[in-house]
Amino acid sequence: MQYPRLDTPVSPLRQRLIDDLNMRRLSRETQRNYLRDIGRLATFLGRSPDTATADDLRRFQIEQQEDGVPVPTKNSIVSALRFFFTQTLDRPDLARRLVRLALPRNLPVVLSRDEVTRFLNATTCLKHQAALSVAYGAGLRVAEVSMEGRRRRQRADAAARRTWQRRALSQCHAFGGPAHPAAPVVEGGAAAGRDGPRRLAVPRTARHEADQHAAALSHRR
Numbered sequence: 001m002q003y004p005r006l007d008t009p010v011s012p013l014r015q016r017l018i019d020d021l022n023m024r025r026l027s028r029e030t031q032r033n034y035l036r037d038i039g040r041l042a043t044f045l046g047r048s049p050d051t052a053t054a055d056d057l058r059r060f061q062i063e064q065q066e067d068g069v070p071v072p073t074k075n076s077i078v079s080a081l082r083f084f085f086t087q088t089l090d091r092p093d094l095a096r097r098l099v100r101l102a103l104p105r106n107l108p109v110v111l112s113r114d115e116v117t118r119f120l121n122a123t124t125c126l127k128h129q130a131a132l133s134v135a136y137g138a139g140l141r142v143a144e145v146s147m148e149g150r151r152r153r154q155r156a157d158a159a160a161r162r163t164w165q166r167r168a169l170s171q172c173h174a175f176g177g178p179a180h181p182a183a184p185v186v187e188g189g190a191a192a193g194r195d196g197p198r199r200l201a202v203p204r205t206a207r208h209e210a211d212q213h214a215a216a217l218s219h220r221r
Helices: 012-023 028-045 054-066 071-088 113-120 126-138 142-174 189-195 206-220
Strands: none
Touching: 012 028, 012 071, 028 054, 028 071, 054 071, 113 126
């Protein structure tokens, strides 16, 4: 069943429907879908949809069934028509005539105990086995597992950086160096790029401080 595009001038009935949609703050996408689906009924009837009868609605849904319209599409049309007959026309008796179908859902495949055991034993790494066991036992999706793993890696990297900073600061304090190692700076400022190549100064790290301290002790001896 082919339906033409709705590019006709706005009628008083259509404007009233649009006002009802705006008053209830429905999204633009929902308004567009409702206007399209109500237009399908008008095209089927060949006249204004406010003149539809209960028998017209029944024939309309039978034709949709024969044309093989998917269940989600038919349910969307039912939602649009129920809004039209209940809110715009104040005809809840016609809205009750519309049949909404249950959407069939496929049950997920449930693994047997032996299949779960083979799945967990597919790897010999203890860490991977523990991760798979937790993910399967908690019912996590693949995206959730990968996201949690990314978060753990970020936390581990942050902890490693903090540990390195603490060790560097402790070494600096132990050898009498500055509390904070100097950050790399560019000598010559902004003009260095015009006058010559930019040279990156060597930062003073805890290892440099330790080497200088050892060299000073050797000279004293």
